[in-house]
Amino acid sequence: MIKIDENKIFQVIEQRKPRSVALNGAEALLPKLQDVADHITEKCGIEAYVIGDTCWGSCDLNTHASDMLGADILFSVGHTVAMETFGEKVFMINAFDDVSFDSVAEKCAKGLKDKYKTVSLLTDSQHLEKVAGVKRIFEDNGYKVIIGRGKGQLLDAQVFGCEFYPAWNVQKQVEAYIFLGQSMFHSASVAMSTEKPTFMLDPYFEEYSQVNDFAAGLQKRAILGIYKALDAEKIGLIIGLKEGQFAHVRALELKKEFEKLGKKVQLIALTEITDDRVQIFKGIDAFVQVACPRIAIDNHFKKPMLSVPQALALIKLLKKEPIEDFLKIQHWL
Numbered sequence: 001m002i003k004i005d006e007n008k009i010f011q012v013i014e015q016r017k018p019r020s021v022a023l024n025g026a027e028a029l030l031p032k033l034q035d036v037a038d039h040i041t042e043k044c045g046i047e048a049y050v051i052g053d054t055c056w057g058s059c060d061l062n063t064h065a066s067d068m069l070g071a072d073i074l075f076s077v078g079h080t081v082a083m084e085t086f087g088e089k090v091f092m093i094n095a096f097d098d099v100s101f102d103s104v105a106e107k108c109a110k111g112l113k114d115k116y117k118t119v120s121l122l123t124d125s126q127h128l129e130k131v132a133g134v135k136r137i138f139e140d141n142g143y144k145v146i147i148g149r150g151k152g153q154l155l156d157a158q159v160f161g162c163e164f165y166p167a168w169n170v171q172k173q174v175e176a177y178i179f180l181g182q183s184m185f186h187s188a189s190v191a192m193s194t195e196k197p198t199f200m201l202d203p204y205f206e207e208y209s210q211v212n213d214f215a216a217g218l219q220k221r222a223i224l225g226i227y228k229a230l231d232a233e234k235i236g237l238i239i240g241l242k243e244g245q246f247a248h249v250r251a252l253e254l255k256k257e258f259e260k261l262g263k264k265v266q267l268i269a270l271t272e273i274t275d276d277r278v279q280i281f282k283g284i285d286a287f288v289q290v291a292c293p294r295i296a297i298d299n300h301f302k303k304p305m306l307s308v309p310q311a312l313a314l315i316k317l318l319k320k321e322p323i324e325d326f327l328k329i330q331h332w333l
């Protein structure tokens with residue numbers, strides 16, 4: 001069950017004495033946020049707004065909504081807490097899943113014993129508190145376990161869907177990665193970025209599975225998208241308007257590169273980058289979006305839609321340079 005650090009919320013309210021607050025978080029957390037909002041109003045007598053728009057990560061804080069509501073504080077729940085605050089108004093609040101990994105970790109440690117001797121553990125923010133226990137289980141089964149160091153917004157062992165420093169930094173020392181949590185989104189990106197055997201521990205079904213085949217499928221689609229965009233005459237270059245994904249400068253850099261290579265480029269700004277929205281634009285043969293790389297890598301679009309690493313690979317292809325390893329980088333932005 002997901003537990004939200006309400007104590008931290010009440011501490012902040014006590015110290016800052018806001019007139020109203022707003023809460024946001026991943027979609028799955030919204031019902032929990034409704035309860036937290038009720039608790040805040042009951043206990044502190046202030047308005048608490050639940051922001052119901054999508055919120056994909058600390059890159060998608062939606063402070064604009066909070067400002068429009070006039071909220072003095074925005075609590076962003078369930079994303080990284082490596083940085084406790086963003087500016088004066090945003091407080092990052094921990095939400096962790098108390099599900100046990102003991103049984104699935106034991107099963108995986110025993111199952112992979114004859115194949116690997118050194119592994120690294122990775123997870124998302126919800127399961128960071130389980131890393132120490134799973135490490136002990138693997139060590140008791142004879143493994144050497146290496147935990148990669150965090151960087152920037154990532155804590156040790158933590159990865160985002162586009163940022164993998166703790167995995168990347170130890171890849172020469174380990175034979176395989178073990179990802180704690182039921183997230184193909186995160187574990188497949190580790191597999192794509194490192195190309196090492198990567199296993200996902202699902203604590204709910206108490207099963208572990210290797211995700212490299214699934215990751216290879218995503219990677220193949222990402223490569224296909226690049227080749228489909230090769231002959232595009234006009235590229236729609238989309239700047240995402242979510243504040244933490246806003247990469248205006250990057251877009252202009254790419255525009256210049258594409259134009260040097262003879263492509264026409266139309267600059268487009270969009271908040272939600274979906275197939276329905278982009279179909280509205282006429283005369284565009286392929287799109288590049290500089291917001292979240294996973295929008296292009298994980299979703300289906302009728303016309304080619306490339307992320308930043310795919311766009312950089314396309315530029316290389318247009319220059320007749322090789323593109324292998326374009327996803328084997330520690331940050332896909």
Ligand code: SF4
Nearest residue numbers: 056057059161162292
């Ligand atoms: S994968 Fe997308 S949503 Fe997740 S941190 Fe990266 S940019 Fe944000």
